[in-house]
Amino acid sequence: MTIRIADAAHFHPYPPSYYAATAHRSPSRPTLEGVKQVDVCVIGGGYTGLSTALHCAERGLSVVLLEGKRIGWGASGVNGGQVMPGWNRTTRGLVQQFGPAQARTLFAMANEAVEGLFQRIERHQIACDAQRGHLIVAATPADMQMLETELEAREAMGYVHSRLVDRDIAVGLTGAPQMYGGLLDTRGGHVHPLNLALGLAVAAELAGARLHEDSRVVRMRPVAARMLVETLRGKVLAKNVVLACGAQSGKLLEPVGRRTSALTAFAAATAQLSDKEAAGLVKDGLAVCDTRMSVNYFRMSPDNRLLFGGGERYRLSADEPAEAVVRSRLEAVFPQLEGVALDYTWSGLVTVTSSRMPAVGRVGSVFYADGYSGQGVALSNLMGKVLSEAITGDNSRFDLISHLPNLAVPGGRWLRLPIFAAIGALAAFREAH
Ligand SMILES: Cc1cc2nc3c(=O)[nH]c(=O)nc-3n(C[C@H](O)[C@H](O)[C@H](O)COP(=O)(O)OP(=O)(O)OC[C@H]3O[C@@H](n4cnc5c(N)ncnc54)[C@H](O)[C@@H]3O)c2cc1C
Structure with missing residues (x-):
């Protein structure tokens, strides 16, 4: 059962976000x-x-x-609820920095992280809209080469759950016209965080x-x-x-x-889209992120919204609302959504290391x-x-x-x-x- 935050202030004194508004009742x-x-x-x-x-x-x-x-x-x-395979490093980068043996152990641990999470969700019957399927899309032609290298490195580790998709398929799967191909993975996915x-x-x-x-x-x-x-x-x-x-x-x-x-990261949920509008966006229940250093990530919600994250700041200046940060990113990736209503925008702190x-x-x-x-x-x-x-x-x-x-x-x-x-x-x- 989902309840809206307006009905549930007593149970959900969380800062406003799409996720707070659609959270299950919790004691x-x-x-x-x-x-x-x-x-x-x-x-x-x-x-x-x-x-x-x-x-x-x-x-x-x-x-x-x-x-x-x-x-x-x-x-x-x-x-963003994205259950991403691997560490925030390329598999080749792991091998180069840590050597083949330790890289293999680390690679296996990252796989265990994904499998362990989905098993937990299954074992405890956690209702969090868990779904498999993750796509990294190349934001430039050169990034497609990087994804090809990543696939080779994963396969060298014995990993068989990823495959490349070409530009037409990537654009078709995402509805984002400026993509140059992608790396599709059947083990990653997404959840309601x-x-x-x-x-x-x-x-x-x-x-x-x-x-x-x-x-x-x-x-x-x-x-x-x-x-x-x-x-x-x-x-x-x-x-x-x-x-x-x-x-x-x-x-x-x-x-x-x-x-x-820590840096501040931004996200948004659009208004509910018509079936026709949603059909032109992300398909197959995929979670998608791109190869940009300052990453964009997106997926569809069960109620036909585009959930989009992107843009970060060391510090948000007082005259820059969160919506301005995320809207410009969303419209750059999805020009067909220019001017779309954003029902929710929010931010949070991401911690990073060197x-x-x-x-x-x-x-x-x-x-x-x-x-x-x-x-x-x-x-x-x-x-x-x-x-x-x-x-x-x-x-x-x-x-x-x-x-x-x-x-x-x-x-x-x-x-x-x-x-x-x-x-x-x-x-x-x-x-x-
Ligand atoms: C906008 C955004 C998008 C992201 N998207 C993704 C994504 O798609 N995929 C992904 O893998 N990761 C993503 N991340 C990162 C991911 O959310 C975090 O890595 C993860 O949630 C960290 O969990 P945590 O328990 O370590 O920290 P937190 O979830 O921050 O939990 C820390 C808790 O400690 C509590 N606390 C703080 N101080 C005290 C205190 N003194 N006493 C008691 N309690 C205290 C806080 O209230 C908080 O509840 C994203 C992060 C943000 C902000």
């Missing part, structure tokens, strides 16, 4: 009160926190999750985790052999803490702050995972599993991921972001050529 969870003792205290109720809580509870650990606002309040509730988060929350609770909303963590410090995590009204004494606050993580733990930076591989690590008994660089829908769910492995004594995959090179830059976000963006752009250029 609010109690604010943390008093003192609790647990094996694991998870801070943050997005995918990273929910996945960690779920995997830890399934491993028999006692878990409390503290969310400052509502489940899925952050990027997990507003993202907020309903995924809400469904993962229920699964975590059924596995035994206790979830608290409106429970913002203001401080954490070691006490004897435990960590004491404090909110305004309660405390948790935990053997291990998992920091999963997305763009806010750096505020609680400086090493995360040095390894990640290498575009996640920032995962630990400081004492505090673990963290962040910086998925725009590919967190699948990867954050896997990282929750990897963190649960480490917490229960199997460090092999945690060690691999936590030692991936990510530049740590001291100073504020405004210094880090341009540095990371420049390094990322250079690395992407090298991988593509």
